[in-house]
Amino acid sequence: MIDAQGLHKQFGTVQAVIDLELHVPQGSVYALLGPNGAGKSTTINMLTTLLRPDRGTIVIAGHDAVRNPDAVRRVIGVTFQDLVLDRDLSGREALDFYGRLYGLDAATRTQRTKELLTLVELNDAADRLTGTYSGGMRRRLELARCLMMQPQILFLDEPTQGLDPQHRAMIWDYLRMLQQQHGMTMLITTHAMDEAEILAQQVGIIDHGRMVASGTPAELIGQFGSEMVRITANYPADYQPSWLQAEWVRNWAIQNGELRVGVDHGSRRIATILDGLRADGLQVSDMNMTRPSLGDVFLQTTGRALRDEVKS
């Protein structure tokens, strides 16, 4: 449903998106995961015809997004990272005007508005000005708005940004329901790996405009084995633990004074690793063991932690 190839976008000297490729089959959810400034919004703007790519092709539901943007606009629903709700309108009016913009007749507008307000549980607040809404309510109204024209494909740019855990879970529930009951194809962007892991069948990790890894969450995480052993010690700068070439080691790296080893079975291997380090004369100061996550994939592919980047 969504096919992009060789996408390029440059702003002045900033290469916002570089040679990006992305395919989302019908009915599946794709998460574009990356820190702030990675190029997620730029990508979504190009896919939704708001921004013309410098190079590359985009085909959405069989329509070329550059040559035939109106055909694409007819089948997509979009929510933006920064909320665009008009504070001087009520929630019901905002939906009504959106339907009007597309030329929906009054009866259909009224009916869809009612259904969607019920769906996102905003009936009680429907006639209040959206300026009085909380962040979570606004995100929900935005979701309702982008569903107003019954799109085939949703593009959601950071749909849970700035929400508390309860509201995030609420949005996730709606999105899962849309996929399961309506077979909706979705592309979401996020800088939260838990969100990508929970919602998406396919994840693309993007950093500095480049797609650095992509696949199903299980595939991406699978390269680290089933568990990840982390050990902090006084590693010399060029430390090379040659004994980590064993077949049970899926993957290893030392970053910020921490050795991380993806292994097939943590509790069975941890002693071996500690022995190896001790034999090399190192002082271990801390250790733990976790299931690997998309955050580890990100760290591995970019050399930086996803969470630290988010704050900057």
Next chain:
Amino acid sequence: MINATYAIWLRHMRKFTRNREELGGLLIQPILWVALFGVGMGRMLPDQSNYLSFMLPGILALTALGGAAGGGMMFLDERLRGILREYMVAPIPRLSILLGHMCATVSKAFFQIIIVVIVGVLAGAQLGGGVVGWLATLIALICFTLGFAGIALGVAARSKSIMGYHGMIFLFNLPLLFASNALYPLDSAPVWMQWLAKANPATWFIDVARSSTQSTDMSANLLNLGLLMGFAVAGTWLALRRFNAVTAN
């Protein structure tokens, strides 16, 4: 196309009638102009009611310019706040987005113009000419507003900030009025200024307004009316061009 234009116009009108501050401000502004320019300055002259009659078209032009600047502001505000993107992902022509904003601008200006005329007449301005003259004045005023609304939207389509926009708009708002026949008859002005004034859409409008509210002979106004219509089209075209360039970036 019509749907989308109407939807955007309606949205602005709904917001406008709800916004007491804006409503009040737009109401008081024309009253102030009439009081300051017409009555205040008129006191210095022997024949008061005549100066107000002379000034009224200028006040209308000023009101229209203010309305156009406000329309650009409204557009810039929607653009900077991202509301514009909501329209941009909809399968509607770019022109309809512009026209929606321009129609809303003209409607608000129209509301002010009615007040200017009422207040002006109450303060002693004399309106002759009859229905045809008034109609010609109205058409001229709408074209004049559309043209400047187009320029204002064109500026707003690219401005990075509200301050930048105001800077640009100030450049042509008041100077335009001073370089026209709004405040004084052109006969006494230096030749270069007369030429400047002749190329000024404000002069075209004021000519139409003055002559058609004083006599019933329309023929002298046809050229001015034609020029104003051309100006309206040119303004819209400029706005559309600048707007398209932004969306394609």
